[in-house]
Amino acid sequence: MASTTHRPSPGCATLVAHRVLPDRDEHLAAIERWLGPFLDRIDDRAERKIVRGFVTWHHLRRLRRGFPQRRSTFEQAVVVERETRVAVRMLDWLHTRGQSLAGCGQGDIDQWLAEGTSYHYSARNFVLWCVRRGHASDITIPIYVKENLRSEFVEADERWALARRLLHDDALDTVDRVAGLLLLLYAQPLARIATLTLDQLTQRVTDHGVQVRLGSKPLALPPPLGALLLDLVDRRHGRAVVGRTMELTWLLPGGAPGRPISARQLMRRLSRLGIQARLSRNTALIDLAAQLPATVLSDLLNLHTGTATAWNDVAGNTAPATPPSCPGGTPTPDPSNASRHDTMPAPHPLGRGQAARRDHRATKPQRQNRHCTTRLTTTRVGSTTDIARAPTLRTARESGRC
Incomplete structure (x- = not known):
């Protein structure tokens, strides 16, 4: 072909x-x-x-x-x-x-x-x-059952080592650092990373925190990654020698005028840094699926609900979909509001097998009340002022891993 x-x-x-x-x-x-x-x-x-x-x-x-x-x-x-x-x-x-x-x-x-x-x-x-359409009758082709793509991972230590390097190595290209972190921490496929636009980014007026809308709800980024994204917005340019304009909305412009970088080009760039796209995404997904219900994964990471549920099963996450109220007087999200699950806990280096699942069940109570959603005033990067309900995400640095 x-x-x-x-x-x-x-x-x-x-x-x-x-x-x-x-x-x-x-x-x-x-x-x-x-x-x-x-x-x-x-x-x-x-x-x-x-x-x-x-x-x-x-x-x-x-x-x-x-x-x-x-x-x-x-x-x-x-x-x-x-x-x-x-x-x-x-x-x-x-x-x-x-x-x-x-x-x-x-x-x-x-x-x-x-x-x-x-x-x-x-x-x-x-x-x-x-x-x-009536062009044929009584025939069908079953769905081809592929190998279990959810059974291959990278080691947790390797994942966090790569994340630390991308966060702190200023010698690396900002494009590679941002794309790699969105893959390693948020399990975003390269095709989606490649087509991110400025309209999906917002910056809060109060503390200048950066949010990105990967799914139906905006996601608050840890400060190091937010700073990298802002730097990328300022420096972004493609390889095209003609057709460059500040009006382009692609976060990662590509070689063709008016077009974003291709997913294949991103894969080649990350491969040179030792990042295996599919295995790294699998590892991030099983990490997040061990901590969050399918509805949250679907809303924040733009996953189909069936896919998110399947990852919950692989990770051994049988926790109820609705999190408990936040303790200590912290405002509790309105249960009638669809954004009540907009909470993203810290990435956790979940291993494989039954031991990892036992660890998930053992530490579940400590994870349930980690964060609560609040209403934040934000300003859209390069555009107008907006107000959004944003989730909170603890960074790996705060957890002592980066």
């Missing part, structure tokens, strides 16, 4: 950045350029129409719906290409057996899966869409 197919055109990106052309989703435009010539190679006109309908209504419609607030990524473009190619390959395979999409049965689909690799399971969305 030619992944370079969906790289945005540098010339068009430059014209868009200078407002010669209207703003557009460059990855989406690249998909559309690739799609026409590829589908023209399908001989059967009816099947060509079916595949085009699948790509248009299942994939492109959803990508277009998010623009301009949310733009498609390179990884999403790769998924569209993969599922389009595998759909055409399945149709060709059916033809070699003297079958058609409308006439094939579950036995044919099972044979298709048995003869191929896991790549053939990528036709699942196409098959389900065809059945819903």
Whole structure:
């Protein structure tokens, strides 16, 4: 699969950045350029129409719906290409057996899966869409069960050593330091880090503390990381020699004018520092999931509730979702307010296995009343004044780990 197919055109990106052309989703435009010539190679006109309908209504419609607030990524473009190619390959395979999409049965689909690799399971969305639209009947492709991606971690000591280096080593690039800390401490995927914008950052007027909105609720950052983010806002620039403007909203501008850095570029940069993206994210997630209920993880870290619940199970966290009232006269959040769980405890170097889960259960009472939410007056970085209800997060430095 030619992944370079969906790289945005540098010339068009430059014209868009200078407002010669209207703003557009460059990855989406690249998909559309690739799609026409590829589908023209399908001989059967009816099947060509079916595949085009699948790509248009299942994939492109959803990508277009998010623009301009949310733009498609390179990884999403790769998924569209993969599922389009595998759909055409399945149709060709059916033809070699003297079958058609409308006439094939579950036995044919099972044979298709048995003869191929896991790549053939990528036709699942196409098959389900065809059945819903009446182009096929009584066939399905099950979800491909991948290896347990929640079973591989880095050692806790290694994680905290990397976090200490990123916090205190001024010789490192600020981009690497911020991206690495958001991954190591808050389990943010690189694709999301790469597309952070200035609108997601706020700074409190009272104490100049920095908050970032990763999910539906703003998250207060520890002062060292907040200072790094502010420094990055002041110094940010991409590698593009044209199209630079202070009006760009990307926190991490990339090489193409008007575009953010790619997740793959971030992965390469962090790899050079010894940070393994997926394993580091797993370690951060099991740490946080051992301390917080799924609703909090979902709201603060932008996780699907099912994913957050699964991580709670892996971490052995069976604590009730609603935290108790704060002691000592500290204001208790209103139970009717959706932000009552906006509390993020200190990152904890949770190990693996039953010992770590026993440790989680043994220390649960000490963790339950650690922080309470308060209303804070904030000012948006580079923009207007705002008021937000922000969670509190103890830094690893305060816990003695950094």
